[in-house]
Amino acid sequence: MKSRLLIPLSLGIIGFVVLLTVVAHGGQFPLLDPAGTIGLLERDLMVRTVFLMLIVVIPVFILIIFVGWFYRAENTKAKYTPNWENSAMEELIWWSVPLEIVLVLAALTWSSTHELDPMRALNHPKDPVVVEVVALPWKWLFIYPEQGIASVNEVAFPADAPIEFHITADAPMNSFWIPALGGQMYAMTGMSTSLHLIAPEPGDFAGRSANYSGEGFSQMTFTARALEDDDFENWVKDAKASGAALTPETYAVLAEPSDTGPVRYYGSVTMPFSAILNSFMSMPVMDHIEHH
Amino acid sequence: MFGILTPEAFIHGPIETGAQLIVVGGALSVVLLLTITKRWKWLWTEWLTSLDAKRIGIMYLILAGLMLARGGVDALMMRSQQAVAVGAGTGYLSPDHFAQVFTAHGVIMIFFVAMTFMFGLINCILPLQIGTRDVSFPLLNSISFWLTATGAVLVNLSLVVGAFAATGWLAYPPLSEIAYSPGVGVDYYIWALQISGIGTLLAAVNFIVTIIKERAPGMTLMRMPIFVWTVLGSMLLVLFAFPILTGTMTMLALDRVLGMHFFSTDLGGNAMMYVNLIWAWGHPEVYILILPAFGIFSEIVPVFSQKRLFGYTSMVVATMAIVLLSFGVWVHHFFTMGAGANVNAFFGIATMVIAIPTGVKVFNWIFTMFRGRIKYTVPMLWFMGFLFSFILGGMTGVLMSVPAVDFQLHNSLFLVAHFHNMVIGGVLFGYFCGFAYWFPKIFGFGLNEMLGKVSYWLWIVGFAMAFIPLYILGMMGMTRRLDFVDAASGYHPLLVLAAVGAGIIALGAAAQFICYAVSTFERKRHMDRTGDYWNGRTLEWSVPSPAPFYNFAHIPTVHGRDAWWTMKEKKQTHEAGYQDILLPKNSCVGLLIAGFSFLFGFGMVWHMWWLLPVSLIGIFVTIVVRSFADETEYVVPAHLVKATEQRHHK
Numbered sequence: 001m002k003s004r005l006l007i008p009l010s011l012g013i014i015g016f017v018v019l020l021t022v023v024a025h026g027g028q029f030p031l032l033d034p035a036g037t038i039g040l041l042e043r044d045l046m047v048r049t050v051f052l053m054l055i056v057v058i059p060v061f062i063l064i065i066f067v068g069w070f071y072r073a074e075n076t077k078a079k080y081t082p083n084w085e086n087s088a089m090e091e092l093i094w095w096s097v098p099l100e101i102v103l104v105l106a107a108l109t110w111s112s113t114h115e116l117d118p119m120r121a122l123n124h125p126k127d128p129v130v131v132e133v134v135a136l137p138w139k140w141l142f143i144y145p146e147q148g149i150a151s152v153n154e155v156a157f158p159a160d161a162p163i164e165f166h167i168t169a170d171a172p173m174n175s176f177w178i179p180a181l182g183g184q185m186y187a188m189t190g191m192s193t194s195l196h197l198i199a200p201e202p203g204d205f206a207g208r209s210a211n212y213s214g215e216g217f218s219q220m221t222f223t224a225r226a227l228e229d230d231d232f233e234n235w236v237k238d239a240k241a242s243g244a245a246l247t248p249e250t251y252a253v254l255a256e257p258s259d260t261g262p263v264r265y266y267g268s269v270t271m272p273f274s275a276i277l278n279s280f281m282s283m284p285v286m287d288h289i290e291h292h
Numbered sequence: 293m294f295g296i297l298t299p300e301a302f303i304h305g306p307i308e309t310g311a312q313l314i315v316v317g318g319a320l321s322v323v324l325l326l327t328i329t330k331r332w333k334w335l336w337t338e339w340l341t342s343l344d345a346k347r348i349g350i351m352y353l354i355l356a357g358l359m360l361a362r363g364g365v366d367a368l369m370m371r372s373q374q375a376v377a378v379g380a381g382t383g384y385l386s387p388d389h390f391a392q393v394f395t396a397h398g399v400i401m402i403f404f405v406a407m408t409f410m411f412g413l414i415n416c417i418l419p420l421q422i423g424t425r426d427v428s429f430p431l432l433n434s435i436s437f438w439l440t441a442t443g444a445v446l447v448n449l450s451l452v453v454g455a456f457a458a459t460g461w462l463a464y465p466p467l468s469e470i471a472y473s474p475g476v477g478v479d480y481y482i483w484a485l486q487i488s489g490i491g492t493l494l495a496a497v498n499f500i501v502t503i504i505k506e507r508a509p510g511m512t513l514m515r516m517p518i519f520v521w522t523v524l525g526s527m528l529l530v531l532f533a534f535p536i537l538t539g540t541m542t543m544l545a546l547d548r549v550l551g552m553h554f555f556s557t558d559l560g561g562n563a564m565m566y567v568n569l570i571w572a573w574g575h576p577e578v579y580i581l582i583l584p585a586f587g588i589f590s591e592i593v594p595v596f597s598q599k600r601l602f603g604y605t606s607m608v609v610a611t612m613a614i615v616l617l618s619f620g621v622w623v624h625h626f627f628t629m630g631a632g633a634n635v636n637a638f639f640g641i642a643t644m645v646i647a648i649p650t651g652v653k654v655f656n657w658i659f660t661m662f663r664g665r666i667k668y669t670v671p672m673l674w675f676m677g678f679l680f681s682f683i684l685g686g687m688t689g690v691l692m693s694v695p696a697v698d699f700q701l702h703n704s705l706f707l708v709a710h711f712h713n714m715v716i717g718g719v720l721f722g723y724f725c726g727f728a729y730w731f732p733k734i735f736g737f738g739l740n741e742m743l744g745k746v747s748y749w750l751w752i753v754g755f756a757m758a759f760i761p762l763y764i765l766g767m768m769g770m771t772r773r774l775d776f777v778d779a780a781s782g783y784h785p786l787l788v789l790a791a792v793g794a795g796i797i798a799l800g801a802a803a804q805f806i807c808y809a810v811s812t813f814e815r816k817r818h819m820d821r822t823g824d825y826w827n828g829r830t831l832e833w834s835v836p837s838p839a840p841f842y843n844f845a846h847i848p849t850v851h852g853r854d855a856w857w858t859m860k861e862k863k864q865t866h867e868a869g870y871q872d873i874l875l876p877k878n879s880c881v882g883l884l885i886a887g888f889s890f891l892f893g894f895g896m897v898w899h900m901w902w903l904l905p906v907s908l909i910g911i912f913v914t915i916v917v918r919s920f921a922d923e924t925e926y927v928v929p930a931h932l933v934k935a936t937e938q939r940h941h942k
Contacts, residue, residue: 014757018764021785028782030769031700039700046697053687060654064679067658071597073665081663085600094655095606098648106641109694113637116696119630172467173563175628175703179769183699186629188564189466189557193630206781210703212460212773214467215387219380221778280558 030179035205035226037198038116038182045112049105056101118185118195122162128196129157132273133167135174135187135209137257138216143246143273149239150246150266152254156235159202159226165195168277170255175211178224184210190280192273199226219260239265246271295899296476301454307389311451341878343430344841348437349415350734353727355441356409357805359400362448364801366397368794371758375791377776378784390775391458392477396447398461399481403488404444406581406715409723411440411495414523414584416734417726418499420832421517423508423850425843428501430876431924436495438886443488446893450480454897457481460773462570463544465555465563470548476897478548482541483893489537496530499523508831510850517830517853518607522587525615526580532619533576540569545896564629571622579618582714583611585722586653589675592729593657594854595826596672597664603656604853610649610656617646627695628702636695643693647686654683669826670744674725677752681717685710688763706766709759716755724751724804732825736838738818743807750800758793761786823940829854836940842873842928845937870930870937877926884914 034040071078114120121128132143133155142155157163167176169187176195177184180203185195187209199205209220227235244250246266304312326332339347369385370393377383385393419427427433450456457477459468468478503524507516516524543554544566553561594601601607623631623639657679666672688710692698701707732738770783777783811818820837831848832839834856846866852858888910895903 010753011756014753014760018761018786018789021789027764027768027786029767031767042696042700045694046691046700049691049694049697050687053690056651057683057687060658060683061680063658064676067661068666068676071661071664071666073598073667078665079663080599080665082599084602084663086603086605090659091603091606091652091656094652095648098651102641102644102648105644105690105694109640109644110637113640113695114633116699117633117636118699119632172472173464177703177769177771179700183696184628184702185699186626188629191564191630206769208771210771211464212391212467214472215391215458218387218774218776 030205034180034182035199035201035203036178036181037122037200038196039180041116042183045108045116048108052101052105052108056097116183118183118193120196121164122196122198124162124198126161128162128164130164130166131155131157133165133176133187134273134276135167135169135171135176135213135220136255137171137214138209138220139254139258139260140176140207140209140220140222141246141254143269144236145269145273147236147239148269149236150269151239152264153222153260154225154263155207155222156225156227156232157199158229158232159199162196162198165197166273167193167195168273170276170279172213173211174209174213174220176207177210178205178207180205181224186211190277192277199224202226202228202231214257216257216259221260223263240267242267245269248275251276293900293902295895295901297453297898297900301476302452305386305389307385308451315448315451337878340883341434341880343426343434343876343879345415345419345427345430345433346734346839346841346843348433349412349417351437352408352412352415352440353734355444356405356412359404359408359444360801363397363400363405364798366393366400368798369393370397371787371791371794373775374777374787375784378779380776383776385775387775388458391460391773392456394773395457395459395461395463395477395481396450399457399484400444400447401715402461402577402581403485404440404447406719406723407488407492408440408444409720409727410526410581410584411437411492413588413723413726413730414499417730417832418520418523419502419506420733420835420839420843421520421830422503422506422511423831423844423848423855424502424506425847425873426506426876427498428505429498431879431881431918432494432498434879434882435885436491436498436882438882439491439494439889440488442886442890442893443484443491445890446480446484446487446897449894450477454480462574464570465544465547465561465566466557468544469556470551471556479545479897482545482548483896486538486541486545487889487893489534489541492530493534493538496527496534499527500531503527508848508850508855511855514605514608515850515853515855517587518590518601518604518611519584519587519830521608521611522583522590525611526583528615529576529580529583529618533573533580536569537573540566540573549896549899567626567629568622571625572619575622575625576618578714579614581719582722583614585678585719585726586611588722588726588729589657589678590653591830592671592675592725593660595729595828596667596669596675597661598667598827599660599664600854601656602659602662603652606652607656610652613649614646617642617649621646624693624695624698627698633695640693640695640698644690647690650686654679669728670739670741670748671725671729673745673748674721674728677748678717678721678725681713681721681755685713685717688713701766703771704766705762705770705772708772709762709766712759712762716759721751729826730832732818732820733823733832733837733839735812735815736820737811737815738820738825739811740807740814740818743803743810747800747803747807750796750803754793754796754798754800756793758790758797761790761793765790824856829857831855834859836937840936840940842875842933845870845873845933870934872930873928873933874925875928877924879918879924881914881918885911888914 034043134141139152141152143150167185167187169189174187175184176187181197181199185193203226205224207222207224242265244266246269248271251271373383373385454476463481466472546552547554547556553559555561555563555566621643624643627636692701765783765786823836824833888907891903892907
């Protein structure tokens with residue numbers, strides 16, 4: 001029948017067009033081909049989970065197509081049992097097959113969730129580089145407590161060293177995400193979340209907010225730069241030499257809602273991460289009462 | 293007098309003005325048409341004040357159809373914006389307008405298309421399936437509908453006066469707090485959800501009581517059609533989940549209006565609490581929608597496979613297992629919030645466990661088809677489309693239930709593709725299936741099969757083309773809700789493809805409306821004269837089509853599952869003679885309460901405080917006056933029943 005051929009044909013054409021467009025435009029697949037170690041582990045976990053599910057899903061698809069085709073009303077030769085309505089054996093099978101797959105998946109989930117817990121420090125000979133991340137409307141502020149510098153919309157770190165991000169927001173909820181390095185973490189006011197990532201090789205990676213946070217959300221991108229040790233030291237030096245200072249005053253201006261603006265560096269920091277984090281803990285009413 | 297409502301609230305940019313004109317023009321032309329054709333009285337007595345569940349059901353269906361058009365236009369706007377916007381400021385929508393569009397799309401599709409469509413089908417069919425003349429509380433039923441309609445009116449009124457929320461469909465604080473969203477958009481959102489939410493809750497109470505109390509003699513729980521079981525499960529979920537929504541929205545409203553700090557950034561407010569609460573409602577909500585769709589498939593697969601449903605008991609157990617489990621998985625919507633590994637792993641595994649009863653259902657449907665004689669009618673086609681979409685969506689869902697995988701996929705277009713697989717391919721296809729199946733019962737004539745199939749294939753092809761690119765874009769690291777993309781990202785070609793897919797879906801939807809129109813025009817050709825259009829198995833097919841206003845001249849006695857099938861096999865006949873039937877009189881109480889609720893909502897949105905006591909007193913007085921009404925029912929004399937029945941069976 002014509003209509004039967006039409007559908008697989010058109011679906012096939014769609015698939016082909018999709019493939020062609022992606023390949024022709026040299027699309028990047030950071031989730032499938034990540035640069036970071038954590039991203040790679042997460043990718044492997046994803047692939048393993050998909051294969052586990054395909055053990056059930058592929059036979060089910062074949063079964064649907066076969067049953068749907070063979071028992072069509074026109075095929076009067078097929079066996080027809082209008083009153084057959086249950087069979088303990090069969091039902092036992094399909095309660096237990098998904099159950100077993102889920103058991104395997106559950107074991108995998110339990111271990112992988114602990115192994116890839118974003119809060120867990122990475123097992124690496126080098127000490128982690130601490131970077132404090134503040135989501136602002138609509139830009140990203142990165143504070144380096146050990147180096148005493150800060151940057152906006154660009155975060156640099158040495159390659160092949162663990163990075164320990166502490167993340168908060170002075171804005172609506174955002175999500176801090178560098179797809180090529182690994183999974184994301186929410187940035188929320190008055191709350192510090194942490195994320196450990198590592199880039200084994202130098203490179204520039206796209207980062208962005210993944211949680212809608214208002215008008216300027218689409219511009220809320222940054223570059224994550226994994227640098228050779230020397231290059232990172234130079235990057236810190238350049239930032240120090242920039243002359244600008246992150247003070248409570250300059251921070252207040254930066255924290256105002258605005259377009260994302262250019263990459264900026266601060267050579268000194270007197271507005272620490274903890275002050276931003278704790279600015280939401282104040283109780284003006286209580287202060288008011290105490291003053292009297 | 294007018295609160296914060298100023299003439300500026302009516303003035304918008306060119307695109308919004310277009311929407312404004314469509315809403316106002318549409319409303320005016322309906323009024324004009326009714327006046328010219330002198331249909332006001334007819335509309336009032338036959339429809340607006342009717343307490344007949346079948347009439348209320350049809351009004352729900354019409355509302356769902358209108359809202360589907362609105363939500364669909366929103367979808368087309370989003371897809372076309374992303375298809376043309378390469379680089380900031382290149383699209384035709386401003387960031388704020390784009391945000392309003394995606395917020396409205398989500399809210400309308402879930403609350404005013406899916407929920408409304410579901411209640412439409414339940415109202416039209418469920419009383420017939422359990423062999424009763426009406427729901428337990430007919431007036432409450434009317435109130436539920438009108439409160440839902442009020443919510444829909446408020447959402448669409450925001451096109452004309454003011455603006456809608458620009459926060460995303462769940463309005464996470466602190467973005468939805470007054471500090472970041474000072475306009476009235478979020479208030480429209482809150483009060484539309486509050487008012488329609490109360491309607492939904494009341495409807496759930498009504499249908500739970502109806503299912504428990506009004507079943508025909510002999511219909512034990514384990515003889516109920518699976519659709520009735522799934523509606524029971526769904527309504528139980530509403531009963532437990534919707535109060536959470538109401539409470540959460542109340543707290544958000546208190547934050548916004550009275551300056552409280554439940555979810556604000558400061559003074560001890562905690563947005564994470566909101567996120568937990570909204571998903572404690574939001575996750576069960578997904579199952580509220582999908583369970584009745586499962587029920588519909590469990591009805592139509594046996595009918596078109598011409599075979600009994602396989603594994604009835606398993607189906608019931610699976611349904612109720614899903615009801616219980618659906619309350620224990622909400623954290624999987626925010627693994628990235630930084631809860632510990634133990635918490636995330638627990639909720640991830642709990643999510644996977646739901647795949648077991650769901651998988652069992654799929655197997656039971658396949659084995660209902662096995663050794664059957666499958667007729668590929670339009671409803672059966674929707675089922676087949678559902679199977680493929682749902683299994684794919686289920687697979688991507690389980691994938692994202694692994695927390696470490698979700699860290700990468702969360703908030704990406706992969707997630708968007710996943711839930712559209714479930715909500716379009718699962719819920720909407722299910723309701724389309726049910727609507728095509730029950731159309732002859734509801735309207736008395738069948739649908740044009742050819743046009744139905746054209747529309748089906750347009751939907752399937754468009755659906756694949758619109759959402760497969762989104763899965764791929766997710767893998768490329770594209771997040772949702774972007775109003776423009778960079779040319780360097782390589783996203784653009786796939787976004788164009790997705791937009792073309794959305795266009796094909798729109799053609800499919802248009803083909804459906806054409807199908808309904810053409811079928812109505814040529815209805816003489818496929819009149820349902822027997823009342824049993826598909827050789828059905830359940831009681832709704834035992835009465836004429838459309839069902840007479842009293843549903844059953846004789847309340848049937850049920851002797852087994854597939855009650856009507858058993859009657860046909862045994863050639864069971866009714867006792868002779870007819871009796872008087874008691875039916876509820878029309879009432880305008882539902883309309884009045886909804887009208888006052890609208891004023892309340894509008895007053896809250898625009899800070900017209902004097903409207904609040906006025907509307908609350910109005911509701912109170914309406915209820916008091918109604919409670920003194922003695923004669924709320926009327927008698928349909930036996931001879932009239934006899935005459936009606938004979939006319940049908942001529």
